[in-house]
Amino acid sequence: MHDLDDAFSALADPTRRAILARLAKGEATVNELARPFEMTQPAISQHLKVLEDAGLIIRRVEGTKRPRRLAKAGIEAMDQWLGMLRKALENNYDRLDQVLAGMEKHKRGIKR
Amino acid sequence: MSKMTLTTEGDTHIIVTRRFAAPPEAVYRAHTDPKLIQKWLLGPEGWTMPVCINEAKPGGRFRYEWINAKGKGFHVTGEYVELDPYKRTVHIERMHLPDPTPDNRVETRFAADGKGTLMTMRMTLPDVQTRAAMLATGMERGMEASYVRLEQMI
Numbered sequence: 001m002h003d004l005d006d007a008f009s010a011l012a013d014p015t016r017r018a019i020l021a022r023l024a025k026g027e028a029t030v031n032e033l034a035r036p037f038e039m040t041q042p043a044i045s046q047h048l049k050v051l052e053d054a055g056l057i058i059r060r061v062e063g064t065k066r067p068r069r070l071a072k073a074g075i076e077a078m079d080q081w082l083g084m085l086r087k088a089l090e091n092n093y094d095r096l097d098q099v100l101a102g103m104e105k106h107k108r109g110i111k112r
Numbered sequence: 113m114s115k116m117t118l119t120t121e122g123d124t125h126i127i128v129t130r131r132f133a134a135p136p137e138a139v140y141r142a143h144t145d146p147k148l149i150q151k152w153l154l155g156p157e158g159w160t161m162p163v164c165i166n167e168a169k170p171g172g173r174f175r176y177e178w179i180n181a182k183g184k185g186f187h188v189t190g191e192y193v194e195l196d197p198y199k200r201t202v203h204i205e206r207m208h209l210p211d212p213t214p215d216n217r218v219e220t221r222f223a224a225d226g227k228g229t230l231m232t233m234r235m236t237l238p239d240v241q242t243r244a245a246m247l248a249t250g251m252e253r254g255m256e257a258s259y260v261r262l263e264q265m266i
Contacts, residue, residue: 018241018244018245021244021245021247022241022244024244025240025244035241036239036241036242036245085118085247086116086118088155088156089116089118089128090116091154091155091156091157092152092153092154092155093115093116093130093132093152095151095152095154096132096139096142096152097132097133098152099142099148099151099152100132100133100134100138100139100142101133101134103134103138103141103142103148104134104138
C-alpha cells in the first residue's frame, strides 16, 4: 500500500508529471526519458525514484537496462490530471458563454 | 452539462471542440479582441490577465500575461499566420515558463451551427514529448484550481 500523500507530492513537480505523460505512451529507459527533458541521468533517476516510491511507476529488469512503465495508480493519476486540465479549459469557456451573452445584450440595447 | 471535448490525435495533435450559443462573428471577436479575451481566457479561479495585446492581422503579434493572487505568473507570445474573419484563424504560440516552450501551431475554426457556433481548435506540437509536456504543464494550472476548491470545502 502506498500513502496517498506520497502520490500527491510526487505529482507536485512538473518534470515528474511530464515523465508520467511520456510513460503513458509506453515503456521507456532512463536514457529515453532523460533526452526530451535536457536533464542529466542522475537528475532523472531521482525523479523516477520519487515516482516509484509513490507507486506510480514500475521498473523491469532487462539485462543492464531498467525500463520503467506506468503502474495502475499512475494511469489513474494521469486520468485525474487530464480531468483537471479539462476543468480549467471548461472554466474558460463557461466564462466565454457569459461574455457572449453580454455582447448579444449590448447589441440588442444599441438597436433599441 | 459538458459541451467541450478534448482529445489527442496521432502523436502531435490536440483537438478541442466547444459549442456556443452565439453566431461565429461574436465567438471570433471574443477570440481576437483584447478587451474581450481578458474577460474569459483566465484558467483557474484567482488568475487575471493584466497584459493582453492582440494584433489580429496576418503577421500580427499577441502577448498574454497571467498572474495569480500570490503574484506568480507566466506569459504566452505568438504570431498570426492566417485570418479568415469570423471563420478561421491560424497562429503560432509558445509559453514562457520563463524559458520558451516549443512552438504550438493552432488552427481555430468557427463554423455556424444552427443559431450558434461550433469551434474546433486543432493544435500541432513538434513531437510526442512536447505534447506530453504541454498537457503536463496545463495540468499544473488545472491542479491549482482543484487546490482552490479544496480550500473552499475545508
